[in-house]
Amino acid sequence: xxxxxxxxxxxxxxxxxxGSSSHLMAHKLKPSQFFKWQAADGAFTVSHRNxxxxxxxxxxxxxxxxxxxxxPTFELPSTKNIWRLNKPYRQxxxx
Numbered sequence: 001x002x003x004x005x006x007x008x009x010x011x012x013x014x015x016x017x018x019g020s021s022s023h024l025m026a027h028k029l030k031p032s033q034f035f036k037w038q039a040a041d042g043a044f045t046v047s048h049r050n051x052x053x054x055x056x057x058x059x060x061x062x063x064x065x066x067x068x069x070x071x072p073t074f075e076l077p078s079t080k081n082i083w084r085l086n087k088p089y090r091q092x093x094x095x
Contacts, residue, residue: 001051001054001055001058002017010043014041014043018037021037022035022036022037
């Protein structure tokens with residue numbers, strides 16, 4: 001979860017995040033292993049009222065995956081299900 005000013009475009013933010021983290025992984029943390037970001041990503045707004053709930057979900061993400069207790073509205077659809085979505089939304093996810 002990240003907060004940023006409304007003057008910053010999400011695409012520019014993600015370019016920086018992905019570039020910096022890819023460099024960190026490739027040169028510092030796991031230089032002998034291949035690292036690649038997934039093809040799709042998403043951005044969601046969160047109201048102040050729901051910050052704690054979403055932060056707890058993110059914090060417990062490994063547990064949710066291992067127990068298969070994901071909250072669908074907090075997750076991107078799997079790539080096999082993306083094709084069932086309407087075209088404009090699907091194109092947004094596949095950028």
